[in-house]
Amino acid sequence: MVHSEERDIIFRLKGILEFACQLENPNGAQSQGTISKSFQGLRSKVSSKNIVLTVCNSPILIWPNTGFRSNVESLMEASSCGDILQYIESDDSGSKKSSKKKDKKKSGPTAVNMKLLFEVTEPAGNEAPSLIRVSTQQHCVKMPLPLDCVLSVSTDESLATVCTGLVEALNKQLADMEEVVLRYRKGSSFLVPQPFHFQLPEPAGFTTVIYPAGVPDSQLQAAREDLHRRFKLPSDRPYLRRANAFHFPDAAYKDGYLRNPHIHLNPPNIEDAKLYLVQGVYSYHHYMQDRVDDDGWGCAYRSLQTICSWFQQQGYVETAVPTHTQIQQALVDVGDKEPRFVGSRQWIGSIEVQAVLDQLLGVTSKIMFVSQGSELATKGRELANHFQTEGTPVMIGGGVLAHTILGVAWSENTGQIRFLILDPHYTGGEDLQTITDKGWCGWKGPEFWDQNAYYNLCLPQRPKTI
Amino acid sequence: MGRSYFVDEAVEEYLGGLQAAPGSCVTGLLAGQSSPQRDFVVLAVQTPHRESEGQPKASKGVSPLDDIDVEWVTEHAKQVSRMLPGGLCILGLFLVTPPELSKDAQNALKRLIFAMDKYITKGRLWELSEEDVTDRVTLHICSKTKKLVCKSFDVKDPKSSAKPADWKYQTGVSSSWPMLTCSVEVDLQIPVTGSSSDNTDKCMKDGLRRWAKQIEAACCLINGRQALDDSEFISGQKKNPKTTNRQTLPARIIVSDEQSELDERSSALVQVCSGSMKVRGVVHCRAYIHNNKPKARHAAQAIKRDIINTVCSRVEMFLEDLLINEGSQKGLCSGQQALPRRVFAPMPISGLSVCDYMFPDESTADVAERLKEMLDCETPEEGIDTSLESNQLFSAVSGSEITNSRDDDSNKHVISEIQDGTPKIQKAPQYYAGVAVAAAIALLATATSLLYFS
Numbered sequence: 001m002v003h004s005e006e007r008d009i010i011f012r013l014k015g016i017l018e019f020a021c022q023l024e025n026p027n028g029a030q031s032q033g034t035i036s037k038s039f040q041g042l043r044s045k046v047s048s049k050n051i052v053l054t055v056c057n058s059p060i061l062i063w064p065n066t067g068f069r070s071n072v073e074s075l076m077e078a079s080s081c082g083d084i085l086q087y088i089e090s091d092d093s094g095s096k097k098s099s100k101k102k103d104k105k106k107s108g109p110t111a112v113n114m115k116l117l118f119e120v121t122e123p124a125g126n127e128a129p130s131l132i133r134v135s136t137q138q139h140c141v142k143m144p145l146p147l148d149c150v151l152s153v154s155t156d157e158s159l160a161t162v163c164t165g166l167v168e169a170l171n172k173q174l175a176d177m178e179e180v181v182l183r184y185r186k187g188s189s190f191l192v193p194q195p196f197h198f199q200l201p202e203p204a205g206f207t208t209v210i211y212p213a214g215v216p217d218s219q220l221q222a223a224r225e226d227l228h229r230r231f232k233l234p235s236d237r238p239y240l241r242r243a244n245a246f247h248f249p250d251a252a253y254k255d256g257y258l259r260n261p262h263i264h265l266n267p268p269n270i271e272d273a274k275l276y277l278v279q280g281v282y283s284y285h286h287y288m289q290d291r292v293d294d295d296g297w298g299c300a301y302r303s304l305q306t307i308c309s310w311f312q313q314q315g316y317v318e319t320a321v322p323t324h325t326q327i328q329q330a331l332v333d334v335g336d337k338e339p340r341f342v343g344s345r346q347w348i349g350s351i352e353v354q355a356v357l358d359q360l361l362g363v364t365s366k367i368m369f370v371s372q373g374s375e376l377a378t379k380g381r382e383l384a385n386h387f388q389t390e391g392t393p394v395m396i397g398g399g400v401l402a403h404t405i406l407g408v409a410w411s412e413n414t415g416q417i418r419f420l421i422l423d424p425h426y427t428g429g430e431d432l433q434t435i436t437d438k439g440w441c442g443w444k445g446p447e448f449w450d451q452n453a454y455y456n457l458c459l460p461q462r463p464k465t466i
Numbered sequence: 467m468g469r470s471y472f473v474d475e476a477v478e479e480y481l482g483g484l485q486a487a488p489g490s491c492v493t494g495l496l497a498g499q500s501s502p503q504r505d506f507v508v509l510a511v512q513t514p515h516r517e518s519e520g521q522p523k524a525s526k527g528v529s530p531l532d533d534i535d536v537e538w539v540t541e542h543a544k545q546v547s548r549m550l551p552g553g554l555c556i557l558g559l560f561l562v563t564p565p566e567l568s569k570d571a572q573n574a575l576k577r578l579i580f581a582m583d584k585y586i587t588k589g590r591l592w593e594l595s596e597e598d599v600t601d602r603v604t605l606h607i608c609s610k611t612k613k614l615v616c617k618s619f620d621v622k623d624p625k626s627s628a629k630p631a632d633w634k635y636q637t638g639v640s641s642s643w644p645m646l647t648c649s650v651e652v653d654l655q656i657p658v659t660g661s662s663s664d665n666t667d668k669c670m671k672d673g674l675r676r677w678a679k680q681i682e683a684a685c686c687l688i689n690g691r692q693a694l695d696d697s698e699f700i701s702g703q704k705k706n707p708k709t710t711n712r713q714t715l716p717a718r719i720i721v722s723d724e725q726s727e728l729d730e731r732s733s734a735l736v737q738v739c740s741g742s743m744k745v746r747g748v749v750h751c752r753a754y755i756h757n758n759k760p761k762a763r764h765a766a767q768a769i770k771r772d773i774i775n776t777v778c779s780r781v782e783m784f785l786e787d788l789l790i791n792e793g794s795q796k797g798l799c800s801g802q803q804a805l806p807r808r809v810f811a812p813m814p815i816s817g818l819s820v821c822d823y824m825f826p827d828e829s830t831a832d833v834a835e836r837l838k839e840m841l842d843c844e845t846p847e848e849g850i851d852t853s854l855e856s857n858q859l860f861s862a863v864s865g866s867e868i869t870n871s872r873d874d875d876s877n878k879h880v881i882s883e884i885q886d887g888t889p890k891i892q893k894a895p896q897y898y899a900g901v902a903v904a905a906a907i908a909l910l911a912t913a914t915s916l917l918y919f920s
Binding site: 015016017018019020022052054059061071115116117118119120121122123125126127128129130131132133134135136137138139140141142143144188189190191192213214 | 648649650651652655657681684685687690691692717718719720721722723731732733734735736737738739740741742743744745746747748749750777780781784800801802803804805806807808854855856857858859860
């Protein structure tokens with residue numbers, strides 16, 4: 001994907017199509033044919049002139065299969081698809097998209113959400129209705145198919161091309177869904193085929209994969225191995241777990257935690273320095289969240305939560321981020337602490353963090369010991385290597401404080417270094433502006449550390465799995 | 467604050483021309499359109515004469531008011547409401563009495579109006595919204611003095627009492643009401659569980675209700691613009707009582723398949739069914755909108771309700787006569803049967819159209835007869851428009867599995883096509899005499915069924 005002056009647009013078309021069929025004998029040989037025929041009917045439906053695409057939060061309606069018709073006169077076949085943006089009412093309180101561009105260093109394409117609709121008027125014929133009755137025993141199967149197609153284009157691509165592309169994508173998705181439905185069907189038990197979008201490295205690029213609902217990632221290993229081969233993906237890290245699905249720029253995270261606040265920061269201005277940052281997505285966990293008042297004692301717990309959120313969102317684990325209690329219980333379970341530890345306000349350190357990561361997530365970690373805070377300035381190479389190969393957030397504890405290191409800016413030549421710190425001691429709300437302005441997530445120099453205290457760093461290692 | 471009823475002069479003429487036998491009463495319906503501020507009455511029809519079994523009418527001591535056949539009045543109301551296109555509905559009742567009965571007339575009207583509303587709204591597939599007017603008008607006319615007493619009742623509240631209302635005559639009340647039209651493709655697949663006829667009815671109702679919700683939630687375009695808000699519905703024509711040009715506005719309905727109750731499932735919903743029913747075809751719909759500052763979404767609502775009503779009415783009519791025909795055997799027959807098709811005819815003077823439903827073996831002469839009986843108006847057969855919905859074509863039924871795709875050419879053999887000129891089935895002489903209209907259709911449908919199941 002070439003990022004030019006023109007921002008790219010991702011068109012996302014969603015809609016529900018009801019799949020319905022009647023099977024006399026679900027286990028019989030004929031049922032596959034019947035199912036395929038129903039899917040064929042759905043493919044005809046999306047290729048028919050009755051489908052209507054609407055752009056969410058706008059008055060735009062487009063009939064893509066009738067030689068392009070739209071209810072907005074100025075939008076025509078040859079119009080560039082970027083013209084659509086002006087008709088969309090943004091939900092944000094007051095701020096329009098153009099001012100957002102100036103604000104923060106935020107890259108990424110614009111997402112345009114569309115919905116799939118069907119016109120029931122303007123029919124081909126005018127034959128009055130009939131009632132058709134079938135009186136044989138049969139299994140009536142009804143399943144809503146959650147269509148979700150994505151098309152990534154540059155803003156000057158024509159609307160006609162975009163629409164044709166989306167209709168093609170719908171057809172292909174129905175074919176893929178048919179395959180998944182047939183593969184995982186057992187008699188009259190059908191699993192809903194769900195689309196997931198992934199931004200994969202080239203040559204695959206933006207890809208959509210259909211997974212059967214209700215089958216956990218752990219049981220889809222073979223399917224993933226096959227896809228890794230097909231898309232030429234490395235076989236030691238997950239790309240296609242459900243958690244790895246592409247997060248659309250405009251979609252809010254339902255849990256309310258901030259994701260990757262560091263991307264809104266400007267990198268420090270050091271001559272000759274390279275950036276080595278955390279890879280992927282983590283959530284910012286800090287004091288007072290989840291109605292737990294851990295002010296003064298919970299900082300290491302919060303750093304650990306941030307690390308756990310990273311493993312969850314990269315698809316390594318399906319378990320939720322642990323609570324303070326669950327963390328404490330894990331330490332009791334491994335014999336590291338007495339049972340009365342649970343419910344206490346006792347601090348933990350890097351060693352405990354390592355133990356919990358192992359116990360709850362099956363993740364191993366390396367421990368780095370630094371006898372004086374001043375020595376941290378010399379650890380540039382190790383940290384750079386860590387972020388390059390593992391790319392996981394690092395928990396650092398020492399003095400009386402714990403923090404999370406999200407990256408370093410390090411010059412191999414001059415040795416100058418800055419640390420990207422995520423501070424768990426923040427007690428406020430999930431306000432990105434405050435967090436970045438006041439440095440709760442920010443770049444710090446070597447003087448940030450207590451020069452005389454000793455520090456332990458916990459560097460979590462990625463499991464080699466897909 | 468009473469309601470104001472603006473009544474077309476044609477209604478005044480009709481009411482003035484009513485003949486009541488001395489000492490007896492005449493009941494009838496009033497139809498038109500309600501809007502939040504005022505109501506418009508465009509049609510009055512007296513209850514058709516029901517031939518009694520020959521017993522003496524009123525024995526001593528029984529007032530003619532008590533003799534009013536409430537069932538017959540409400541049945542007439544239901545039949546007429548099926549004949550009204552969208553936007554129009556039965557707004558109330560009138561009662562002509564001799565002077566000595568005038569003081570009891572109000573009670574009679576109250577009984578009638580509540581009974582009528584209850585009967586008409588039974589089985590309706592759409593819910594009233596907050597803004598729907600639930601006042602119904604009762605008009606009492608003294609046969610001697612011709613004095614009018616007009617009141618309204620809120621039929622939503624069984625305890626409501628009569629409120630005073632204004633009755634004003636005007637010319638051309640509906641002459642420039644725009645007409646919305648559309649043809650809607652219906653393609654419903656309804657599974658049938660259980661085998662009794664009650665089950666079939668319930669399944670059909672459930673299936674239709676789900677479809678009706680989809681239509682209600684659909685996006686509606688009128689004349690190319692989305693009609694979803696409180697903006698004024700601009701019909702583009704200034705109100706001019708002199709012109710007889712009525713604007714026709716095409717409406718377009720766009721639905722989504724969203725079914726939120728199925729959203730959270732991870733597997734398909736599978737039911738073991740004893741069969742299934744499909745309703746397939748195109749229905750032609752119309753709705754009228756008054757031109758007293760109507761809102762866009764009310765216009766959309768009117769056409770959507772007509773769409774829902776027309777499908778519901780046809781299915782009801784079909785199942786009603788099926789029940790009489792097949793009785794408990796219903797549900798065991800397979801095959802394709804034509805639902806009655808909709809035809810339109812002009813209402814006298816106002817120029818609004820009314821509709822009727824024609825079973826396949828009927829002709830326009832039958833429709834004209836029904837219009838005469840139900841709406842008390844003469845309609846020339848040429849005036850009845852049967853072109854909007856065409857006759858059904860029949861596909862071959864292969865074994866027990868009907869293909870989903872209508873476009874599958876290999877399966878479509880036209881084995882019988884009902885022509886317009888089919889010789890009229892001789893009606894049984896009881897057609898008009900004291901039998902509910904539904905049963906009359908049943909007799910015709912029996913012949914129809916025999917034709918299809920041969």
